[in-house]
Amino acid sequence: MGRLIVTDRDAGSQEIDAIEGESLMVVIRDAGLGIAAICGGQCACGTCHCLIHPAWFGKLPAAKEDEIALVESLEYFEAGRSRLTCQIIFNNRLDGLALSIAPEE
Ligand code: FES
Structure with a gap:
């Protein structure tokens, strides 16, 4: 068990519990913080888009080509986040x- 610190679309910050082995999308969605995730995690919709705090971005596993292609096509894409x-x-x-x-x- 660990925790995520999530800023929602109303700029409220919350700490939520996260279980090892679950995707961040599932953790955030199940906490009711308003991501749609309409493709269910198939890397096909972009509605689970988040902006990672810069201090953490480089600590994440590298994105695969299909994720990069989709995330770069999103309106609110930010390089490095x-x-x-x-x-x-x-x-x-x-x-x-x-x-x-x-x-x-
Ligand atoms: S849930 Fe659809 S791309 Fe992540």
């Missing part, structure tokens, strides 16, 4: 990871 949370699996090295939910596409 944007990731699709369905493509990141939580582990205890990510305890305390801070991110913001991206604006709705």
Whole structure:
């Protein structure tokens, strides 16, 4: 068990519990913080887009080509911050990871 620090679209910051082996998308969605994740984690919709705190971005596993292609096509893409949370699996090295939910596409 660890935690994520999530800033929602109303700029409120919350700490939520995260279980090792779950995707960040599942953790955030199940906490009711407003990501749609309409493709269910298939790297096909972009509605799980989050902006990673810069201090954490380089600590994440590298994005695969399909994630890069999709995330770079999103309106609110930010280089050095944007990731699709369905493509990141939580582990205890990510305890305390801070991110913001991206604006709705
Ligand atoms: S849930 Fe659709 S791309 Fe992540």
